[in-house]
Amino acid sequence: MRQFNQDQILFRDAYRKFLEAEIAPHMEAWREAGIVERSAFKKAGDLGFLMIWPDEKYGGLGDGDFRYEQIIIEETTRAGCKQWFNTLHSRLVGPYFQRFGSEEQRMRFLPGCVSGETILAIAMTEAGAGSDLAGMRTSAQDRGDHWLLNGSKTYISNGINADLVIVAAKVAGADRKHAMVLLVIERGMEGFERGRNLKKMGMPAQDTAELFFSNVKVPKANQLGEAGKGFYYLMEGLAEERLISACGCAANARKAFDITRDYVMQRQLFGAPLADQQNTQFRMAEMDTEIELAQVYVDHCVAEHNAGRLSGNMGAKAKMVASEVEWKMLDLGVQLHGGAGFMDEYPISRMFADARINRILAGSSEVMRLIIGRDVFSQKYQSLFD
């Protein structure tokens, strides 16, 4: 039995109703437009659903219990609204201000993020640097009272909508390849340009863009934390980032399971429902089991995270398992739908395409295996039988 308290159950119910009324009805139009309307963020902010963890003085509820975030992710998935990348804004980017920003920066930036007037993005990836982040070329030169930022980024989620972009750049002239600085780039800064809203295989409503920086003068007041430590700051948030991804993948796998079960029960083949075939029953039984096991591990990681014990290894395991179970379920879902599974009008078809990114984003499955593999062969490794 999953553990949510009464407040969280009520929160889930209220958030579900909000999605049904304010977000889900617009998803089709936003898919067509290639972007979510900015008003989605504002509407969620007005009702306190956007960014809940910040302290009350910044406009939030001050409740850091990660299960609220899990509820938001699960319900957004359930409602088919994942392409509104609210979690990127609220839980992937927003916390950088809390963790590494000064009090002045928190007071300046967080209230607008909580209310939804300000939309956030984070820009690390470049054409030549994704998994290998240290290979980035964007650089920031220290000019005393400001940084001079030059370079470009790509595949940036919320890239068109964003008002504030946290940009990772190499500290020019530093002798360490990991010496980076995180800079807050504001909409309208001279030399900051957005490129195309990139066309993608899936998630069409999510704006994913290229960003260009040409001699952007970034005031030192927009530097997050210490110069040179940016790479380590990015790494610090990765375990949580992967848990966020895992929560969404597990929820999406269950949704795909439910859709497929409904379909095979009503689809008639050779005079009987497709669900009567032993193959259907065996495959669905396997998936029910695998999804449940993934969910139990994800819930365990959420509890460990709340207790301050989520390790990089656990985050990687949760993300790897949940995204791969999700993919397996979606592939089976399409297969059991037959030709209908390939048709855009069937939800499983879109879910299949939209979810393909989940084994790449937030650290690919291969990178997850690298992280877990390091522990397997380290001194820390403990056998159950020790």
Ligand SMILES: Cc1cc2nc3c(=O)[nH]c(=O)nc-3n(C[C@H](O)[C@H](O)[C@H](O)COP(=O)(O)OP(=O)(O)OC[C@H]3O[C@@H](n4cnc5c(N)ncnc54)[C@H](O)[C@@H]3O)c2cc1C
């Ligand atoms: C829709 C979308 C949204 C995105 N949003 C953002 C965003 O908001 N901000 C941002 O900064 N980035 C974003 N990204 C970028 C994303 O984080 C990167 O695409 C991802 O990190 C992979 O990097 P890459 O594309 O350079 O692939 P590569 O790093 O070139 O990887 C290619 C292949 O090599 C494998 N590989 C890499 N390293 C190893 C290794 N050591 N051993 C074995 N195999 C390896 C990978 O697993 C992959 O299969 C987004 C990407 C997409 C597609």
